[in-house]
Amino acid sequence: MATHLDLEEQEQLDQIKHFWNKWGTLITTVLVIVLGGFAAWNGYQYWQNRQGMQASALGSAVEAAVNSGDKARIDQAFGDLRSNYGGTLQAAHAGLLVAKAASDKGQMDDAKAALTWVADNASDDGLKATARIRLAAVLLGSQSYDEALKQLDAKMPTEFDAVVADHQGDIYLAKGDKAKAIEAYRTAYQKTAPGVEYRNVISVKLNALGEDVK
Template sequence: MASHLDLEEQEQLDQLKHFWNQYGNLISWVLIVVCGSIAAYNGWNWWQRNESLKASAVYEEVERAVLANDLARAEQAFGDARDKYGRTLYAQQAGLLVAKAAADQGKADTARAALTWVAEHPADDGYKAIASLRLAALQMDAKDYDGALKRLEGSFPAEFNGLVADRRGDIYNLQGKKDQAKAEYEKAWRALDGSEYRRLVEVKLTALGVDPKSLAPQPKAATGTAKS
């Protein structure tokens, strides 16, 4: 005769079988999804690290070529970084480096192409801002003032607001629009508080007849009357 314990164990076993028959497939699929997500996450991190290592090697090749004054080799290496690792920061850095080297050698078209790619395929808002500022400078050199102003439209990271305003001031100044230039330089002066670059803006303001000291916040006058 079965003992009470045997009957209780059999009842629990039957309940477990019933539960598994009802929910077993769901539990299995949930476990598969969770385990798959963990594996995918780990795989993604591994892929990113692997891509970053490869991209850093290509960037170092760009850097060596620039130091050797071999712009053709630098362009080729940048092309590899752009085509294979375009989503990495190293590709952005390579583009900025090639653009500077090309500009230094007077090859504006090459510099413009590299900067345009960085600006239009940003992996980082800061690099996009740098590329846009440098493109605007190239357009200024080419006397494409309207194009330079258009390049500076849109939003920029807050830390670049002063530099963007200063660049707009330069463009307006070259166009002979002195009042607009003053307004932008004043914005730049205020935004660049604590920056060494502010001194250059002060020189530009002074040249336009504006005393930078007049832009500083004035101390509030004391209120109330003194008690005797």
């Protein structure tokens, strides 16, 4: 009886050895890849969380500097944020904040520089579009009409279509091209949903140019 069991055990061992000889390397490789991928994912998650926390801290530093009105601190904090965490949402939001603060103080070159950076480097298409539209407004104020139109020609999410057309109308009107201004305002009006207050603003602009939106 013992001999019979020994033979069965030996046969099972032989089968296991045969199976391992045939598939062992592949199984080991798969395990290494899976476990390595799991470790890499955990490492990446940790790195992302760490990046996010550090970017948030610098973003708060930019906000504090803006609130204090200290230009040197603004430049330093925003510069560090761009250099080290330029691909984060915090960096893009900080850029928009810095641009607004500069614009409010009449520092249009600084506003233009911050908005240009966000438009070129933000990881979020919506923030890029916001920066381009605000940059177009700054360029309009400095009578750089062609540059302003160029910013608005860039590809943007469709939800910005009405705002883009409205700003194009403002630029064409400033250039003295009434026909193109009316065309742009009509596009903005059509792309704004009925009942939205913004539509009334565009309607006023069209009426001022002698156009009846109805």
